[in-house]
Amino acid sequence: xxxxxxxxxxxxxxxxxxxxxxxxxxxxxxxxxxxxxxxxxxxxxxxxxxxxxxxxxxxxxxxxxxxxxxxxxxxxxxxxxxxxxxxxxxxxxxxxxxxxxxxxxxxxxxxxxxxxxxxxxxxxxxxxxxxxxxxxxxxxxxxxxxxxxxxxxxxxxxxxxxxxxxxxxxxxxxxxxxxxxxxxxxxxxxxxxxxxxxxxxxxxxxxxxxxxxxxxxxxxxxxxxxxxxxxxxxxxxxxxxxxxxxxxxxxxxxxxxxxxxxxxxxxxxxxxxxxxxxxxxxxxxxxxxxxxxxxxxxxxxxxxxxxxxxxxxxxxxxxxxxxxxxxxxxxxxxxxxxxxxxxxxxxxxxxxxxxxxxxxxxxxxxxxxxxxxxxxxxxxxxxxxxxxxxxxxxxxxxxxxxxxxxxxxxxxxxxxxxxxxxxxxxxxxxxxxxxxxxxxxxxxxxxxxxxxxxxxxxxxxxxxxxxxxxxxxxxxxxxxxxxxxxxxxxxx
Numbered sequence: 001x002x003x004x005x006x007x008x009x010x011x012x013x014x015x016x017x018x019x020x021x022x023x024x025x026x027x028x029x030x031x032x033x034x035x036x037x038x039x040x041x042x043x044x045x046x047x048x049x050x051x052x053x054x055x056x057x058x059x060x061x062x063x064x065x066x067x068x069x070x071x072x073x074x075x076x077x078x079x080x081x082x083x084x085x086x087x088x089x090x091x092x093x094x095x096x097x098x099x100x101x102x103x104x105x106x107x108x109x110x111x112x113x114x115x116x117x118x119x120x121x122x123x124x125x126x127x128x129x130x131x132x133x134x135x136x137x138x139x140x141x142x143x144x145x146x147x148x149x150x151x152x153x154x155x156x157x158x159x160x161x162x163x164x165x166x167x168x169x170x171x172x173x174x175x176x177x178x179x180x181x182x183x184x185x186x187x188x189x190x191x192x193x194x195x196x197x198x199x200x201x202x203x204x205x206x207x208x209x210x211x212x213x214x215x216x217x218x219x220x221x222x223x224x225x226x227x228x229x230x231x232x233x234x235x236x237x238x239x240x241x242x243x244x245x246x247x248x249x250x251x252x253x254x255x256x257x258x259x260x261x262x263x264x265x266x267x268x269x270x271x272x273x274x275x276x277x278x279x280x281x282x283x284x285x286x287x288x289x290x291x292x293x294x295x296x297x298x299x300x301x302x303x304x305x306x307x308x309x310x311x312x313x314x315x316x317x318x319x320x321x322x323x324x325x326x327x328x329x330x331x332x333x334x335x336x337x338x339x340x341x342x343x344x345x346x347x348x349x350x351x352x353x354x355x356x357x358x359x360x361x362x363x364x365x366x367x368x369x370x371x372x373x374x375x376x377x378x379x380x381x382x383x384x385x386x387x388x389x390x391x392x393x394x395x396x397x398x399x400x401x402x403x404x405x406x407x408x409x410x411x412x413x414x415x416x417x418x419x420x421x422x423x424x425x426x427x428x429x430x431x432x433x434x435x436x437x438x439x440x441x442x443x444x445x446x447x448x449x450x451x452x453x454x455x456x457x458x459x460x461x462x463x464x465x466x467x468x469x470x471x472x473x474x475x476x477x478x479x480x481x482x483x484x485x486x487x488x489x490x491x492x
Contacts, residue, residue: 174217240346323399
């Protein structure tokens with residue numbers, strides 16, 4: 001068994017082991033879940049330590065035919081785009097389990113669902129065959145549905161149903177597009193490498209329709225305006241540790257899939273470029289304005305995700321190396337930033353049982369550690385220099401400017417809106433006079449401090465030393481850019 005299979009099946013093995021433990025032994029369930037997620041993180045860290053950043057080729061590849069007649073296979077591999085997402089997924093799962101220490105109801109089922117969700121997420125990023133990619137994509141729906149429906153808030157049933165209906169509806173379009181592409185593959189296999197050359201034989205108008213199908217399927221998960229309807233309700237009603245994964249990783253699955261689709265059909269992407277940039281810039285401003293007017297802290301972070309994922313779409317739409325680098329960096333940066341924001345908001349809600357920002361004031365006097373970390377994360381969310389958010393947004397801005405020039409004034413406007421709602425949040429949470437109900441709130445506990453410190457350290461470290469993060473993806477993105485430009489020229 002290769003290291004990728006070992007990484008992929010570690011959380012599934014953990015979930016299987018948890019099914020054998022009596023539900024009343026919660027003192028065993030939580031440490032075991034953390035142990036298996038920790039092992040997965042160590043394996044992903046080993047991958048990145050042994051990854052050769054000088055080549056764009058797939059590494060640690062594994063291949064086993066599953067259905068020769070259909071052409072599907074158990075094919076795994078990582079490159080400079082999937083590897084950062086794999087490490088991020090395993091890291092945020094450890095953080096989510098640490099943040100679940102106060103859970104007291106149905107602890108066994110909850111942790112089984114978390115590990116199965118990690119299994120599905122890793123499968124999406126490691127798969128090199130569109131057939132198993134789609135299987136893992138759909139697999140994530142099952143545990144996430146139960147995590148929201150069983151452990152969510154008052155409107156959890158509506159939130160879980162909305163999430164499933166939106167995602168399954170988008171998956172239908174994605175499946176149709178995959179079938180359409182498969183028909184034009186000479187070898188009739190579903191390997192990503194084989195299907196990536198389909199643009200040479202597929203008529204251009206069909207490529208456009210296929211990419212539109214991918215845009216809907218992946219756009220629901222990202223989410224792209226106007227396919228974001230499920231996101232605010234799901235974020236608000238989901239348990240905070242689940243929101244960490246939902247925003248930190250699940251949204252990146254859509255962006256990751258869209259990158260693969262654009263590289264496969266670059267001529268169609270060039271035709272749809274005006275639509276893509278409009279959706280990106282509109283989503284950035286729209287999400288920021290809605291985040292600005294929210295009084296619910298989780299709803300604010302949810303709408304800010306719509307704005308920040310617009311930056312990812314902008315980078316993808318630029319179809320140049322700088323923009324694509326910005327998209328990948330923003331995916332990683334937003335995973336750390338949104339994960340930290342949902343973690344801190346969830347910890348605050350556990351102490352006060354309110355998410356209304358108007359109920360707080362002067363928390364710096366009673367929660368200095370919480371204030372310090374929250375302020376840093378909000379600064380990163382607005383793209384302050386010295387944070388990984390700035391590095392990502394700068395690359396996306398330069399890539400967009402190379403392609404569209406003065407149109408990037410709308411990008412700058414979205415950054416100003418982000419600064420406005422972040423500064424508003426800091427002002428309402430940490431300044432003023434202490435309210436009587438807020439005078440006895442305990443500060444961050446040791447395990448909460450560890451989880452928060454890891455994410456904030458990543459935000460600051462990669463903000464000041466971004467070279468190592470950029471270097472992981474540079475060869476792969478450079479090769480993707482060459483492929484895109486070559487296919488576009490050949491299509492002209």
